[in-house]
Amino acid sequence: MQLIGRDALTQWHIPAPPRSPGETLQEILRRFASFDLQSSESAKTLLIDALFVEIVPLHPNLKVWKEAPLNTDTTTGVADYVIAPKRAYMATPLLCVAEAKKDDFAKGRIQCLAEMAACRWSNEQRGQTLEVYGIVSNGQAWQFYKLTLAGEVFETSLYGMEDLSGVLGALNYVCTECAKNVS
Numbered sequence: 001m002q003l004i005g006r007d008a009l010t011q012w013h014i015p016a017p018p019r020s021p022g023e024t025l026q027e028i029l030r031r032f033a034s035f036d037l038q039s040s041e042s043a044k045t046l047l048i049d050a051l052f053v054e055i056v057p058l059h060p061n062l063k064v065w066k067e068a069p070l071n072t073d074t075t076t077g078v079a080d081y082v083i084a085p086k087r088a089y090m091a092t093p094l095l096c097v098a099e100a101k102k103d104d105f106a107k108g109r110i111q112c113l114a115e116m117a118a119c120r121w122s123n124e125q126r127g128q129t130l131e132v133y134g135i136v137s138n139g140q141a142w143q144f145y146k147l148t149l150a151g152e153v154f155e156t157s158l159y160g161m162e163d164l165s166g167v168l169g170a171l172n173y174v175c176t177e178c179a180k181n182v183s
Contacts, residue, residue: 012154016173018165025054047139059179070118085182093119094178100138108136
């Protein structure tokens with residue numbers, strides 16, 4: 001919490017309508033029924049990837065980067081996923097995703113907040129002051145974060161795959177907000 005200069009997070013309800021899965025995602029999930037998606041970390045990323053494949057193309061000015069380097073003047077790290085403007089190189093990170101490895105959402109939150117601070121720092125070095133979004137997920141559960149311009153951090157309750165439309169609605173909402181910052 002020191003990286004973001006806050007002692008507490010503010011509860012956040014994302015004002016997004018549920019979004020029904022498209023035919024492609026429904027087919028992917030149907031096929032995934034033959035997979036064990038809970039035992040290994042690499043298997044869990046299949047679900048994360050599938051939801052990004054569903055939502056990010058709706059925002060043609062955004063691109064997903066996997067295992068993207070995020071550095072500040074004091075830290076160096078790699079984000080599991082970063083969503084940034086669609087370019088040949090990664091710049092202006094708008095959303096970072098930390099996998100909840102071993103289903104540890106507390107550690108995932110710490111990683112995500114550190115990544116969000118790194119995104120903020122990186123953007124400020126380019127003269128851009130933007131809200132930054134974050135997600136912690138193990139594929140089955142999703143938690144969303146927002147770092148405001150004032151430095152306040154908002155956190156949602158967990159969204160579960162049993163409410164797939166709710167997860168897709170929230171994911172689409174944060175991608176829509178990110179897309180607004182792409183010129």
